[in-house]
Amino acid sequence: MSQESGARPRVLVIEDDADIAAVVAYQLTRAGYRVETAANGAEGLDALHRDVPDLVVLDRMLPGLSGDEVLQAIRREAATRSVPVLVVSAKREQFERIEGFELGADDYVTKPFSPRELVLRVDAIIRRARADASGSGQGGRVLKAGPLSVDLGAMQVTLDGVEVPVTPTELRLLKTLMERRGRTQDRHQLLEGAWSADPDAIRRIRTRTVDMHIRRLRTKLGVAGEWIETVRGFGYRFRGSE
Numbered sequence: 001m002s003q004e005s006g007a008r009p010r011v012l013v014i015e016d017d018a019d020i021a022a023v024v025a026y027q028l029t030r031a032g033y034r035v036e037t038a039a040n041g042a043e044g045l046d047a048l049h050r051d052v053p054d055l056v057v058l059d060r061m062l063p064g065l066s067g068d069e070v071l072q073a074i075r076r077e078a079a080t081r082s083v084p085v086l087v088v089s090a091k092r093e094q095f096e097r098i099e100g101f102e103l104g105a106d107d108y109v110t111k112p113f114s115p116r117e118l119v120l121r122v123d124a125i126i127r128r129a130r131a132d133a134s135g136s137g138q139g140g141r142v143l144k145a146g147p148l149s150v151d152l153g154a155m156q157v158t159l160d161g162v163e164v165p166v167t168p169t170e171l172r173l174l175k176t177l178m179e180r181r182g183r184t185q186d187r188h189q190l191l192e193g194a195w196s197a198d199p200d201a202i203r204r205i206r207t208r209t210v211d212m213h214i215r216r217l218r219t220k221l222g223v224a225g226e227w228i229e230t231v232r233g234f235g236y237r238f239r240g241s242e
Contacts, residue, residue: 009054009126010034014044014070015088016062020111024057024088027115028122041065045073048080055125057118060089060100068103075104075167082155082168084125088113094208101212102219106169108209129168143178145240148224150175159224169194170217173210177228177238186235187211210236 011033015021018039025035036053038044041062048056056074060067067087074080087105089096100108107121143150147160150171157164157171166174176193177185185193187210194213214236218225227240 008032008034010036010051011055011057011122012044012047012053013037013057014041014047014062014067015057015059016040017059020059020088023115024118027119028057031119031123033122041067041070044070048074048083052080052083054083054129055122056083056085057122058085058087058105060087060091068099071100071103071105075165081165084129084168086118086121086125088118097208098212098215101209102216104167106167128172143175145178145181145227145238146224148221148227148240150178159221164220166217166220170213170220173213174217177236178240181238181240184231184234184237190235 011028013021013024013028013035015024015037016039021037021039025037028035036047038047042065044056044058044062045065047053058067058070060071062070067089071085071087074083074085084106085104086107086109087100088109088111089100090111091097091100092110097108097110106125109118109121141152143152149158150156151158152175155168155171157166157174173190173194176190180193190210194210214228214230218228221228224240227238229237229239231237
C-alpha cells in the first residue's frame with residue numbers, strides 16, 4: 001500500500017484465534033498499517049471507545065459477545081457508525097454472508113483466507129474511506145430523486161427529510177447508481193465505481209457482494225428502493241426522476 005502523508009491508518013483486529021490474529025496483524029503491519037488486536041467482543045468494543053480506528057477486521061464467531069453483536073453496536077453508535085468493518089468468518093454459506101452484510105459489514109472474507117487478499121481488501125476500503133473524508137472534490141454537491149437526497153459533502157442520505165442510516169459502502173453504491181441514472185451497470189462496473197476496486201482486487205471480490213448490498217440498500221430505502229431496478233442477466237440501474 002502506498003501511504004499518503006499523515007499518520008498511518010489504524011486497524012483494529014477483533015479475533016479470538018491468537019494464531020490468526022497474529023498473522024493478520026503481521027501482514028497489515030508489513031503493509032504499513034498500525035494494528036491493535038482484541039481477543040473478544042467486549043475487549044474490542046472497549047478498544048473502539050478508547051480510540052476509534054480507521055477500520056475494523058472482525059471475526060463473527062467470538063466468545064461471549066459475538067461478532068454480530070459487536071457489529072450491531074458499531075452501527076448503532078454515532079461515534080462508530082461510519083467506521084468500515086471487514087468481517088472474517090468460517091461461515092461460508094450464501095445466506096450467512098447475506099446476514100453479515102445485512103448487519104452492516106462493508107466486506108466479507110471467509111476462512112481460510114489469503115493474507116494477500118485480506119491486505120488488498122483493507123487497502124481498497126481505506127482508500128475509499130479517505131476519499132469519502134476528503135469529499136473527493138464533491139464539495140456540497142447533492143444528488144436528488146424526488147424525496148430521496150444524497151449529500152456528497154456531508155456523506156448523508158435522506159428520504160423526505162429524514163436521515164437514512166446507510167453505511168459508507170451503501171452510500172457510494174447509491175451515489176454510483178444515481179450518477180449513472182437510467183444506464184444499466186453490471187456488477188463489475190459497480191465494484192469499480194462504489195468499491196473503487198482495482199482489477200486485482202475485483203478478481204478476488206465476489207460479484208455477489210454487490211447483490212447483497214443492493215438488497216440491504218433497497219430495504220433501507222423502502223418504497224424508494226424500488227427505483228433500483230434489476231436488469232436480469234446484466235446488473236442494475238436507477239430509474240428515479242431528478
